[in-house]
Amino acid sequence: MTERAPTIVFDLDGTLADTAPDLVATLNTLLLRENLPPQRIETARPFVGAGARALLERGFAAAGAPLGEMRASELLAEFLEFYEAQIADETRLFPGAERSLDRFQEAGFRLAVCTNKTERLAQRLLKRLGVADRFGAICGRETFAHMKPDGRALLSTIGRVGGDPARAVMVGDSQTDVAAARNAGAPVVAVDFGYSDPPVATFRPDRLISHFDELWDAAAGLLR
Known part of the structure; x- marks a missing residue:
């Protein structure tokens, strides 16, 4: 190892947590x-990965009522307000995620999240x-002047935890990551x-891993 411990940076939606149930429930509140x-x-799950606005636009289009730009902006503010109120009603960490976080933490890794969800x-x-x-x-998306897929968002996240970019791994579920x-x-x-469409x-x-139990070996192999 170098002087600084390795860093592992996670995306959030579709990577650490299955947020689709609460996001789709919020979409359905507005649709109804x-x-x-x-x-x-099952239908709306692939809509989730590109952010709240895209979820709204794709969800309304699928329901037969495409949104104009102004109406999408109006609904986005309402969507975020409703979503915040029920943000963890049905959302859960993916199987093995917490155990994996503990293992990396115990091994001395610096852990961070870099998401295009708002930081709050x-x-x-x-x-x-x-x-x-x-x-x-x-x-989150407003933490720095740049957000994913701009590499500066990831580099700034690594810097915030005092990590070394040469000893860092990103974990995500999408083309953006x-x-x-x-x-x-x-x-x-x-x-x-996760939520990638097409498959990541x-x-x-x-x-490429199918369970968090595989992450230790995958990350360790990339850091060697």
Whole structure:
């Protein structure tokens, strides 16, 4: 190891936590209010990965009522307000995630989150899930002047925990995460249980895992 311990940086939605149930429930609250058919979780799950606005636009389009730009902006503010109130009603960490965080923490890794969710919502969600204290930094879309897939968002997150970019790994579930890692010059592990459409393997991450129990070996292999 170098002087500084290695760093592992996680995406949040679709990587650490299955947030789709609460996000889709919030979408359905707005759809029902507009007298539109709610979307089934199985149908709307792939809508989740690109952010709240994209979820709204894709959800309303699927319900037969495409949104204009102004109406989407109006609904986004309401969506975020409703979502915050129920942010962890049904959201859960993916199987093995907490155990994996503990293992990396016990081994001396610096842990951080780099998400395109707002920092405030990311902080709130991780506190509700009981794991916020595992992370030296929880960085969102407004934390820095840049957000993923800009590699500077990842590099700034690594810097915030005092990490070394040459000893850091990104863990994510989407093209955005893979691109952010590539743009930062960092290796990336992708989880195949997230929200990517098409499958995240399409974007050729350095490692692909199907369960958090596989993350230790994947990350260790990339850091050797």
